[in-house]
Amino acid sequence: MTIQWFPGHMLETKKWLHQSAAKADVIMEMLDARIPVASENPWMDKISRNARRVKILNKIDLADPRVTEQWLTYFLKHGNARAIAINATDKSQAVRALEYAIEGVSCNRARKRKIMVVGIPNTGKSTFLNTLVGKKIAKTGNTPAITRHQQRTSLPNNIDLYDTPGVLWPVIEPPQRAYALAVTGAISDAALDFQDIAWFAAGLLLSRYPEQLKARYPFLDPIPDDEAGLLEQIGAARGCLKAKGQIDYHKAATVLIQDFRSGKIGKISVETPFDTSDDKEKNSDPTFE
Ligand SMILES: Nc1nc2c(ncn2[C@@H]2O[C@H](COP(=O)(O)OP(=O)(O)OP(=O)(O)O)[C@@H](O)[C@H]2O)c(=O)[nH]1
Numbered sequence: 510m511t512i513q514w515f516p517g518h519m520l521e522t523k524k525w526l527h528q529s530a531a532k533a534d535v536i537m538e539m540l541d542a543r544i545p546v547a548s549e550n551p552w553m554d555k556i557s558r559n560a561r562r563v564k565i566l567n568k569i570d571l572a573d574p575r576v577t578e579q580w581l582t583y584f585l586k587h588g589n590a591r592a593i594a595i596n597a598t599d600k601s602q603a604v605r606a607l608e609y610a611i612e613g614v615s616c617n618r619a620r621k622r623k624i625m626v627v628g629i630p631n632t633g634k635s636t637f638l639n640t641l642v643g644k645k646i647a648k649t650g651n652t653p654a655i656t657r658h659q660q661r662t663s664l665p666n667n668i669d670l671y672d673t674p675g676v677l678w679p680v681i682e683p684p685q686r687a688y689a690l691a692v693t694g695a696i697s698d699a700a701l702d703f704q705d706i707a708w709f710a711a712g713l714l715l716s717r718y719p720e721q722l723k724a725r726y727p728f729l730d731p732i733p734d735d736e737a738g739l740l741e742q743i744g745a746a747r748g749c750l751k752a753k754g755q756i757d758y759h760k761a762a763t764v765l766i767q768d769f770r771s772g773k774i775g776k777i778s779v780e781t782p783f784d785t786s787d788d789k790e791k792n793s794d795p796t797f798e
């Protein structure tokens with residue numbers, strides 16, 4: 510699926526990373542814990558072969574804790590990098606991730622340890638920096654492509670930390686991956702059909718998190734069988750109506766997506782290690798049985 514949303518600063522950041530990443534001691538790849546594989550930029554693997562790589566599964570407060578545990582086990586077994594799961598708005602967790610990333614990386618007064626925080630948009634790279642420093646020195650926001658230029662900040666203990674703009678790639682395959690990115694807010698809402706994003710979220714919630722749906726939307730009685738039914742009931746109950754009382758599906762989609770992104774529906778993981786396994790075609794994920 511080709512995404513018609515690749516702002517110019519992403520290309521500039523790619524070039525800068527190509528030239529500069531070789532000097533990094535550590536590359537921290539900020540992932541979204543709800544989609545730890547979909548949020549990996551395949552291109553990032555190519556930028557530095559020498560630096561230590563650390564995967565940060567961020568936003569664990571929004572992800573299903575059972576699934577986050579499964580991901581950590583998965584990365585321990587299959588990963589080419591260390592992995593740690595955090596909530597970057599929490600100081601002690603951010604410090605723990607930094608210490609984990611630099612453990613054993615030597616430095617001296619003349620040579621600081623260079624850490625680059627990289628990843629796709631909206632995963633919490635700038636938030637991580639702000640939390641470490643204890644004040645808002647980098648702009649953050651819940652829409653993608655907030656940071657437009659890389660920024661170096663000196664931290665105690667001989668560390669230079671680089672916050673970098675989120676980078677995507679223009680052709681995202683399979684389409685499910687594009688929807689997983691969009692539903693978590695990593696791609697601009699304008700890049701895909703908004704109702705399709707809501708349809709994807711509805712399918713996921715109905716099949717894997719029906720109890721959370723029921724808790725958030727008590728008017729669902731019974732839980733609808735399909736995506737259209739869910740959006741219709743949300744639209745009717747929340748007054749998302751057009752002329753002559755027809756359901757305004759775009760408004761209903763907005764309610765569902767906003768509730769999902771803000772965590773109001775609960776802690777939801779969009780992908781599990783099972784989704785990436787060969788058993789996927791044959792069975793359903795035992796986590797949700
Ligand atoms: N719930 C939750 N929200 C977080 C966490 N970390 C970051 N956020 C929020 O996620 C949104 C994006 O954070 P940013 O730090 O701007 O993300 P970024 O990776 O720098 O994004 P770009 O600069 O666009 O690449 C903001 O609304 C943050 O408040 C977290 O651990 N949990």
Ligand SMILES: [Mg+2]
Pocket residue numbers: 634635636648649655656673674675
């Ligand atoms: Mg940023």
